[in-house]
Amino acid sequence: MNKGKEYEINIEETEFPGIGIGYYNDHRVKVKGALPGQKLRVRITKRRKEDIEGKIIEILEEVDYKVSAKCPHFGVCGGCSHAFLTYEKQLEFKATQVLSLFEEAAIEDFEFLGIEGSPEEYEYRNKMEFTFGDFEKGGELTLGMHIKNRSFGIVTVDNCQLVDKDFRIILTTVLNYLKDKELPYYRVVSHEGYLRNLVVRKSKNTDEILINLVTTSQLNFDFVELTDLLMKLSFEGKLTSILHTTNDGLADMVQGDKVDILFGRDYIEEDLLGLKFIIRPFSFFQTNSRGAEKLYSIVRDFIGETSSKVVFDLYCGTGTIGQIVAPKAKSVLGIEIIPEAVVAANENAAFNGLTNCRFIAGDIAKVIVDVKDKPDIIILDPPRPGVHPVALDYVLKFNAPEIIYVSCNPKTLVKDLKVILENGYVIDKVKIMDMFAHTPHVETVVRLQRKQM
Numbered sequence: 001m002n003k004g005k006e007y008e009i010n011i012e013e014t015e016f017p018g019i020g021i022g023y024y025n026d027h028r029v030k031v032k033g034a035l036p037g038q039k040l041r042v043r044i045t046k047r048r049k050e051d052i053e054g055k056i057i058e059i060l061e062e063v064d065y066k067v068s069a070k071c072p073h074f075g076v077c078g079g080c081s082h083a084f085l086t087y088e089k090q091l092e093f094k095a096t097q098v099l100s101l102f103e104e105a106a107i108e109d110f111e112f113l114g115i116e117g118s119p120e121e122y123e124y125r126n127k128m129e130f131t132f133g134d135f136e137k138g139g140e141l142t143l144g145m146h147i148k149n150r151s152f153g154i155v156t157v158d159n160c161q162l163v164d165k166d167f168r169i170i171l172t173t174v175l176n177y178l179k180d181k182e183l184p185y186y187r188v189v190s191h192e193g194y195l196r197n198l199v200v201r202k203s204k205n206t207d208e209i210l211i212n213l214v215t216t217s218q219l220n221f222d223f224v225e226l227t228d229l230l231m232k233l234s235f236e237g238k239l240t241s242i243l244h245t246t247n248d249g250l251a252d253m254v255q256g257d258k259v260d261i262l263f264g265r266d267y268i269e270e271d272l273l274g275l276k277f278i279i280r281p282f283s284f285f286q287t288n289s290r291g292a293e294k295l296y297s298i299v300r301d302f303i304g305e306t307s308s309k310v311v312f313d314l315y316c317g318t319g320t321i322g323q324i325v326a327p328k329a330k331s332v333l334g335i336e337i338i339p340e341a342v343v344a345a346n347e348n349a350a351f352n353g354l355t356n357c358r359f360i361a362g363d364i365a366k367v368i369v370d371v372k373d374k375p376d377i378i379i380l381d382p383p384r385p386g387v388h389p390v391a392l393d394y395v396l397k398f399n400a401p402e403i404i405y406v407s408c409n410p411k412t413l414v415k416d417l418k419v420i421l422e423n424g425y426v427i428d429k430v431k432i433m434d435m436f437a438h439t440p441h442v443e444t445v446v447r448l449q450r451k452q453m
């Protein structure tokens with residue numbers, strides 16, 4: 001098969017994250033967004049030895065399980081790629097994809113407890129990071145998501161179905177107001193411009209809303225008028241915070257050099273499984289609150305009776321998992337790299353009356369060296385790249401009887417599991433939890449036990 005040439009291919013399998021797999025003679029071809037059962041004309045876009053990728057040029061035979069997406073931005077917005085499938089089909093594919101990765105890695109002999117869907121199929125997100133830009137170069141100001149398959153360009157997503165009406169009202173109000181002000185949006189390549197992001201957070205169980213306008217320091221705009229405008233809007237939830245964050249960082253991500261409170265306070269509160277959590281502007285918090293309650297319940301069930309056990313909550317964010325298991329544990333030690341999240345975790349634990357929790361800030365690979373406690377259970381919930389090899393080495397040295405691995409990336413999960421299995425553990429149970437309907441992402445929870453000697 002040659003790069004640039006076109007071939008007819010039948011798609012036979014699905015691979016994480018949402019890749020269709022077809023075969024041409026003996027060649028295995030990966031096609032993004034292709035579905036098992038489709039016959040496609042595909043152009044080869046990459047050929048490196050046996051790693052072959054193609055792009056859909058024409059659908060020659062369509063599958064009968066496709067539906068029309070509910071979202072009007074589908075196809076242009078790079079946010080949801082699976083909205084053309086029924087939710088049942090999305091779940092079926094996600095389970096197949098995760099299990100195939102286990103099979104390819106020869107990880108077997110465990111109890112598979114299936115996949116659970118998000119309690120809400122739409123409007124489930126409690127946070128959205130919208131970006132300022134334009135749709136076409138030099139066009140009017142837009143605010144929303146990156147355009148699908150394009151390096152530049154932002155589509156305004158004023159009808160996004162992953163968030164509720166309050167998010168949509170805020171986006172429209174902010175965009176309409178700022179369009180008239182002719183402020184330049186920030187360009188990631190030249191690092192010039194002012195408007196960067198609008199971040200909206202809304203707690204699902206307490207209905208508190210936080211609005212965070214993120215700009216560079218290249219101009220000095222007065223947000224008083226916009227703040228007044230936002231405060232006069234009527235929301236289904238309660239507006240508790242309006243912030244202005246200055247971010248001169250070069251990375252295309254939302255972070256803050258300085259946060260000014262324009263109204264209210266710099267956090268919202270969320271209730272999960274009977275506990276309260278303070279969420280600050282830059283702390284990690286699961287983006288699907290009701291899904292998180294299900295995910296954390298799975299972890300709690302996997303842990304079982306913990307009354308006399310020392311639990312480590314590694315990559316703990318705002319300490320959610322640790323605090324949910326704390327009432328039944330002897331003690332909980334959490335480690336997290338974002339200091340703001342650790343402050344919130346300790347604050348939350350005090351607020352929830354939990355006296356047996358301690359959260360410390362730092363990179364796990366470094367901080368863990370000084371930890372003297374001996375864990376009975378280690379919970380790992382790393383970001384997408386998985387557990388750093390140095391950190392994993394230390395984790396294994398604790399020789400804990402149980403490890404619970406919560407993963408948002410099944411590819412790095414199986415890589416880390418192989419190392420853990422080679423070091424004297426067996427997998428007991430696996431359950432998949434979908435927190436991200438209409439996207440290819442999924443959470444997997446694995447319970448491992450140290451082999452009896």
Ligand SMILES: C[S@@+](CC[C@H](N)C(=O)[O-])C[C@H]1O[C@@H](n2cnc3c(N)ncnc32)[C@H](O)[C@@H]1O
Pocket residue numbers: 284285286315316317318319320321335336337338341362363364365381382383388408
């Ligand atoms: C998937 S989140 C899990 C957070 C938490 N368990 C929860 O459910 O809300 C991963 C967390 O790991 C943190 N993190 C990333 N790299 C880290 C490192 N090297 N050391 C410690 N924490 C890290 C991130 O800031 C983030 O809060």
